Amino acid sequence: MDWKRNKHKPTVPIVNADLTTEAGQQIVWELVRQEHVMYVHLAPPCGTYTRARERPIPKWQLRLGAPNPQPLRSDERPEGLSPRHMTPLDSLKVQKGNEIANFFAKIANYCLDERKLFSIENLSGSLIWEMPDMKAVCRREGVNMVDFHACMWGSSRDKRTTFMTNSKELESLRKQCNHQK
DSSP, X not given: OBXXXXXXXXXXXXXXXXXXXXXXXXXXXXXXXXXXXXXXXXXXXXXXXXXXXXXXXXXXXXXXXXXXXXXXXXXXXXXXXXXXXXXXXXXXXXXXXXXXXXHHHHHHHHHHHTTOEEEEEEETTOGGGGSHHHHHHHTSTTOEEEEEEGGGGTXXXXXXXXXXXXXXXXXXXXXXXXXXX
């Protein structure tokens, strides 16, 4: 499944759905609840959860007219800062991010109850991991956080991703960057 405004061109058939709507969520539930589905991978958008919003962008980008994004969440307020500190558009993005994160937590709980494997992927250090429903899933028996450093698997980027999962097989991806490149 994907969001209709994803800039990437798919190479396989996909279903476009807005997971902040009941109709979009129903499509996912119909897929996940099928008996033959044994593993569910979820990757919520990281835009409002990223800590990169806490760092100013380089001056050269500012000179080109790039905006300096403001934080929308904090450790104390992972569900979002007060709307009076945000533009209406940012407030809507935070609300939709919360809906998706909470929906994904429900799917993870369903998978755990039905003995299906799942993983939820987001940036390491993302504020999504501080969301109450995500923390509750993480406390369940058999759920682990696996840190995946892409540079240790051939990527030229030092991207750090975390998987919340009940799959022991994903443990093999756990590798810390050794800064050898």
